Amino acid sequence: MLAGLSRQYRGTAVIDYSQGLENGGMHMVHLSSVYRKLEEGSKRLTPQRELVIRIFSEHPGEHLSAEEVHQLVKKKFQDIGLATVYRSLELLTQLEILTRINFDDGRSRYEFNQEETHRHHHLVCVRCGRVEEYGEDLLDTLETRILNERGFAVLDHELKFYGVCRACALKKTN
Amino acid sequence: MLAGLSRQYRGTAVIDYSQGLENGGMHMVHLSSVYRKLEEGSKRLTPQRELVIRIFSEHPGEHLSAEEVHQLVKKKFQDIGLATVYRSLELLTQLEILTRINFDDGRSRYEFNQEETHRHHHLVCVRCGRVEEYGEDLLDTLETRILNERGFAVLDHELKFYGVCRACALKKTN
DNA sequence: GTGCGTGCAAACAATTTGCACGCTA
DNA sequence: TAGCGTGCAAATTGTTTGCACGCAC
Numbered sequence: 522m523l524a525g526l527s528r529q530y531r532g533t534a535v536i537d538y539s540q541g542l543e544n545g546g547m548h549m550v551h552l553s554s555v556y557r558k559l560e561e562g563s564k565r566l567t568p569q570r571e572l573v574i575r576i577f578s579e580h581p582g583e584h585l586s587a588e589e590v591h592q593l594v595k596k597k598f599q600d601i602g603l604a605t606v607y608r609s610l611e612l613l614t615q616l617e618i619l620t621r622i623n624f625d626d627g628r629s630r631y632e633f634n635q636e637e638t639h640r641h642h643h644l645v646c647v648r649c650g651r652v653e654e655y656g657e658d659l660l661d662t663l664e665t666r667i668l669n670e671r672g673f674a675v676l677d678h679e680l681k682f683y684g685v686c687r688a689c690a691l692k693k694t695n
Numbered sequence: 696m697l698a699g700l701s702r703q704y705r706g707t708a709v710i711d712y713s714q715g716l717e718n719g720g721m722h723m724v725h726l727s728s729v730y731r732k733l734e735e736g737s738k739r740l741t742p743q744r745e746l747v748i749r750i751f752s753e754h755p756g757e758h759l760s761a762e763e764v765h766q767l768v769k770k771k772f773q774d775i776g777l778a779t780v781y782r783s784l785e786l787l788t789q790l791e792i793l794t795r796i797n798f799d800d801g802r803s804r805y806e807f808n809q810e811e812t813h814r815h816h817h818l819v820c821v822r823c824g825r826v827e828e829y830g831e832d833l834l835d836t837l838e839t840r841i842l843n844e845r846g847f848a849v850l851d852h853e854l855k856f857y858g859v860c861r862a863c864a865l866k867k868t869n
Numbered sequence: 870g871t872g873c874g875t876g877c878a879a880a881c882a883a884t885t886t887g888c889a890c891g892c893t894a
Numbered sequence: 895t896a897g898c899g900t901g902c903a904a905a906t907t908g909t910t911t912g913c914a915c916g917c918a919c
Contacts, residue, residue: 565918567874587909602876607909623797627884628908644847655841664856667829672861673818679855682838687846739893741899761884776901781884801909802883 558616569601573609577619577633584622584630584652624652624681642679646686653686732790743775747783751793751807758796758804758826796853798826816853820860827860 555574559566576593577585585593591606610631613619620634624645635641644653664675729748733740750767751759759767765780784805787793794808798819809815818827838849 565873569875604877605875621799623799625795625797625803644841644845644849646847647850653845653847655845667818667856671818671827671829672864673820673827673856673858674864675818675856675858676821677857679857681853682841682847682849683851683853684847684849690846690848739898743900779900
């Protein structure tokens with residue numbers, strides 16, 4: 522099975538998963554489902570891929586870009602190629618372990634594809650640029666209507682709200 | 696006033712606006728509001744900018760990219776620089792004459808910022824890539840809730856549905 | 870041994886920017 | 895005449911790809 526795969530690769534760092542990735546906090550990721558998805562895609566869980574996953578697990582709710590992931594991996598663990606980061610992100614997205622999001626800041630960003638927290642939306646502050654998450658989903662009825670009215674079968678949706686966050690609203694000046 | 700500005704520039708084409716841009720069809724654009732917005736921004740309505748606007752008025756509902764606008768302007772009117780198209784799109788977006796949209800196809804796209812048709816959404820077909828529009832807006836109550844619950848004052852929102860359009864659903868094979 | 874995954878550098882594509890020049894206010 | 899707007903080419907930036915190598919199966 523895959524669990525045994527991730528010992529080492531290219532003679533580099535060995536990652537201790539005795540405690541799993543679940544240590545992160547509230548935004549838990551089920552390593553087992555990561556293993557399963559890799560297995561189903563018959564992909565190896567290499568140290569580089571593990572590191573990428575680990576970065577996300579240690580930065581819950583952060584919408585990281587490829588460059589940011591690369592920097593974090595380098596800083597916290599070891600040097601890996603930026604191209605490898607891109608390829609890992611691509612792979613993990615295809616396996617639905619990550620989700621690609623676009624905040625129109627010129628680069629793609631990624632977050633865990635948390636099926637439990639499924640369909641959360643984003644509140645993008647136009648002043649400070651910070652992105653909050655919003656868990657509500659009231660769009661099901663709308664999706665049914667779209668199917669009936671237009672014959673368009675909705676598979677997924679993406680909703681972003683642009684506005685002013687509480688913190689910025691409180692800053693009276695400027 | 697601005698109306699008299701757009702005679703010619705660099706000795707090139709003169710555009711006849713005796714009939715205005717409103718000829719386009721259902722997706723009418725009020726030239727007067729375009730004038731007003733340029734005036735408020737104290738920007739000139741140059742022939743190049745007019746041509747860009749004209750292209751959008753002649754392609755209602757089409758979500759054009761910079762490159763596409765450039766090609767269309769060149770084909771239908773005259774050769775202008777691609778950089779100028781980019782700068783025009785940027786300016787017109789800032790003046791809220793156009794709206795920038797992102798369909799994750801690797802380039803920014805633009806459409807008229809139709810305040811009348813305000814808040815229409817997009818149905819993106821994951822098979823053929825075509826984008827339909829959907830005029831409904833049921834998000835007002837949700838926005839009020841977000842303000843109350845989170846203190847986040849929503850100014851605008853963007854909603855995209857991904858799914859299979861009717862045409863593709865009918866193609867049984869492949 | 871075959872092939873997947875990686876690192877590096879080169880290639881790409883969309884977009885931005887520097888600069889000289891012409892036209893407009 | 896001062897400065898905005900343009901065209902062109904060069905520069906940037908995010909992302910992808912070709913290739914040789916090494917480890918895993």
